[in-house]
Each structure stands twice: as C-alpha cells, then as structure tokens.
Amino acid sequence: MILSKTKIDGIDPDLLLDEYIQQKKLNQVLIIVPTNRKIRYLKRELITASPNKAVSRMHLYTLSTYTSKLFFENDLKRNKILGEASGAVLLNRAFAETDLKYFSSYIDGIPRGTLDRIKNVINKYKLNGVIPEQLIQESLKLTGSEKLKAVDIANVYSKYLELCVSLNVYEDGDVYSGLLKFDSNKFAERFRTCFPEVNLVMVNGFDEFTIPEIEIINYTTNIKDLKLYVLFDYYNYNPSLFSHLDECYKNFSARGFFEIKDTSQTGFTFFRQGLREKLFTLNDTNQNIKSEVEVIKITGQTPEDEITLIAKEIKSLILNHKADVGSIAVAFNLISDHSDLIRDVFTRYGIPFNLTDRFSLSESQPVIALINLLEISENNFYYKNIFRALTGRWIKNGEIDVSNLLRVSSNLKIISGYNNWIDMIDRALEEIKLSEEDDENNFLPAGFYTKAKKDIEKIYELVKTFRDKKTISEFKSDFKQLVFDLGIPERLVNDHPGSVEKNVKAVTTLLQTSDELFGLLSQELGDSKNIH
Structure with a gap:
C-alpha cells in the first residue's frame, strides 16, 4: 500500500526512483528506511544502478537519524544522543535515587536483565509520547503489587528524564517530542536547511509507526514543493494478518493521507499476492490451488541438524543450480537462539552470510x-x-x-x-x-x-x-x-x-x-x- 497527500492516480515507486537515478537527480530524493542495515543495502543497490556506478550525493536515513538531523543544528550537537550503555548507567542511577516500593527488595541493585527490560519499556514510552504522569493515572486502575510496580516505574521514568535534562542528552523519543514542538514554519525552514535540493521523500520498509512518527511524517509532507510517499506493508482486507496495523492506518487517514494505486503490483507473484490476501484466512471450503513456488519440508532431529541440512541445501542451490547467494534468505523464529550455530555451520560449509542478530560486546x-x-x-x-x-x-x-x-x-x-x-x-x-x-x-x-x-x-x-x-x-x-x-x-x-x-x-x-x-x-x- 502507498499512502500520500499528493493527488495522483497511481505510481510505480521503483520506476519513479529509477527515473531520478538515470537523470542523475538522486540528490533530490530523501529515502527513509527502518534500519542502518537497510541503508547499507540500499546504498550498494543505488550505486550499482547509477550511470557509471557513481553517485555524487545520496540522502539515506532512518527515522532516528532523520529526526536528529532536523532537531540538532549541527553535527557537534548531534553527539548529545545518548547511547545504550550510557542510558543503562543513567537508569541504574535513577533507580538508586528513587524511593522504591515494589523494587525495594533488590538490596544489591536492580539485576541487569530486569534493568534492560525496564529500559526497553521506557524507550517505548518515549517513542510513543507517553509521559510519567500518564502512567501514574493509569496506575490508579490497578491494585496490589501491580500498582506498586507501575508507580515505581513511573517514578523511575520521571527521575530518568530529569537526569537526561540535567546532562543535556537525548534519546530518540526526546528528539521526537522536541521536534514536534516546532511550528510548521520552523520545521520547514530546518528541513530546507538540511535538504535544500530534495523534492521527493520515500518512506519505505516500515510496517508500523508510533503516533509521534506519524506526526513527523505529516509535518514533512506539508512542506511546500515536496512529494512524499509512504510505502506501507498493509492490506486492509486480511485482518488475520494485518489487523494490528488498523490503528496505524486510521491515524494516517485522519491526517489526510489516502491510498494511491501501486502500479508496480503487477510484479507481485501469485505466491506473494496469495500470502498477502489469504494467509491465515483459508478454511476447509477453500479450493487448494497449486503454488508456483515449490514448498519442501526438511526435518532435523536437533537445531544443529536442521541448520546443517539448510547449509547443504544452500550449497546445492549455489553449485548445482547456479543460484545467486545474495538472493537466498533463511528465516528463523528467534535468530539469537541459533546465531552461534549458524556461524559455525555456515563457515564450515564455506557459505557467506549476513546475520541480522546483534553481536554482544561481552x-x-x-x-x-x-x-x-x-x-x-x-x-x-x-x-x-x-x-x-x-x-x-x-x-x-x-x-x-x-x-x-x-x-x-x-x-x-x-x-x-x-x-x-x-x-x-x-x-x-x-x-x-x-x-x-x-x-x-x-x-x-x-x-x-x-x-x-x-x-x-x-x-x-x-x-x-x-x-x-x-x-x-x-x-x-x-x-x-x-x-x-x-x-x-x-x-x-x-x-x-x-x-x-x-x-x-x-x-x-x-x-x-x-x-x-x-x-x-x-x-x-x-x-x-x-x-x-
């Protein structure tokens, strides 16, 4: 699905981007994607697709780096973004300086695992624009230990915010809230200072947005002489697969975004279109249709057996079927549970790989x-x-x-x-x-x-x-x-x-x-x- 405020019947986003590339106007496009990994991939792809395989300038950002560039006036001030380790240290201090009830039993300090979980929760509160006072109000609906826990977290969150303000450091959620305090003129002025030549913005690869993120995208699309398209992985006729995104879609619609026909959908394979429209909706009355994609079941007795079988299958595809190794994807339920095994087995079989899990410094x-x-x-x-x-x-x-x-x-x-x-x-x-x-x-x-x-x-x-x-x-x-x-x-x-x-x-x-x-x-x- 493509969402935009630009009045147009339909677009092919790939063809539109290619036109900018071939006309050597890639510097006029701002592309916002979910992760730095996606930026690295896109950078390679765009350079390869460009004339002479050379690009003078590209604007590739995540929402985090995009909002930071707009919010901070220069690169020096952008160094005030708080890292994970520093954030954990500040949160630990916030616990130490808060009068705790539920967490008071931790005499030797909050365990690392608990601290990490609470840090993740507080990050989500910030990203969604939730403030400690809202948590206190919500805690009034609770009783017993759950109420004590909620009040403790709200008070720790409040102290954590105080520490961030006193040290003049920011996290993504702080940048979001600060940026949304700009009026439309100041936002547009800051955007044009950072991206004077940009006339096209493509927000691609996301499947969900918080309210502050939708507001920031809305601020951006209201800038004069700028077209913005949100390529949103949503199909509103399959609630079994997409219902968790209904609210997100409604929030865009409430701000004047409407759906534009994706003329590139003819490129969707029958298999992909079938998944999109019918995954989790099939019942006994549905007629089975032969898939254009061959599905093979391979069973291993242990995770190591499974990964070894996968490695052998990939090796066979590469050697016997001349498959491009970069076009092969392996999906796991929890990649972190298998990353060490994958590294060992794939290295043993000489298969190059790129894991999406995070490597711990420890x-x-x-x-x-x-x-x-x-x-x-x-x-x-x-x-x-x-x-x-x-x-x-x-x-x-x-x-x-x-x-x-x-x-x-x-x-x-x-x-x-x-x-x-x-x-x-x-x-x-x-x-x-x-x-x-x-x-x-x-x-x-x-x-x-x-x-x-x-x-x-x-x-x-x-x-x-x-x-x-x-x-x-x-x-x-x-x-x-x-x-x-x-x-x-x-x-x-x-x-x-x-x-x-x-x-x-x-x-x-x-x-x-x-x-x-x-x-x-x-x-x-x-x-x-x-x-x-």
Missing part, C-alpha cells in the same frame, strides 16, 4: 581481553583476571608465560594482591635456598618462581598507570593509548578475514561508549575530578 574476545586487563589493576592482580586477559592472541607483552603463572598461583595458593604475589614467591625462593636436598616439600623448581616473579612485574608495568588516581580526561587518554601500545589495531586488521569486521566494530564501539560515559562524568563532576 562475546568479543579483544574487548574481553582489554576489560580484564583493566580489571587486573581494579581487582589487585586477581589471578582469574590475569589469565582471562593474557590467554589468547590479543594482549602480547614480552614473553609472559601464562601457564607458569597458573602453575605457581596454584602451588602457592595465590588468589590476588600484587604485593602478595611478590611476597609469596620471594618466601618460596628463600625457603628453597634454606631447605636441604632431602627435605620433603611441595615446592616447584626455583626457576618457575623466578620466571613468575618477572612476569608479574611485567604485568605491573603494563597496568601501573591505572593504579593511580587520574582526572577523567587523563584516564580516557591513557586507555586509548594502551589500546595502541598493545598493538590492538594492527591485530584487528590482520585477523582472520571472517572476524575482522566484527572485532573492529566491537573495539570501536567500546572506545565510543567509553568516550560517551566519560563525557557524561565530566559534565556532571567536572574534568578535574579524580577517578580510581
């Missing part, structure tokens, strides 16, 4: 090594941090023998403490000197202890700068310097080809997140505040 080996290296200083040479940091290929410093350190720590029962490591090793060496050859003891050869002492001293030299109190900017600078001193960037780009992009992204995200967190600390405490 699973990135270079990030784990760096964090554990910092925790050696933080936890005073706790033996597990030493082994986690130095086991692997990421942290290299001289000829540290990790196996020998493990052997010595086990032999002398050393748990932590830099001075304790040195004292225990020195004592063992002294006792070995004083012992007779036929004395029974559990000591290792003296060389093991001597080597372990030298290695512990090397590790101390590596992390000693982080054992001192520093200003926030000093700590941030020293951490970045450590990453380069360890040669992490060189190792990242020279890693296994299948891991380079993932690990580079992980370390980049770690550095960006730490910059953001330190920036918030500087705003709140001042840069002269020492941290340890």
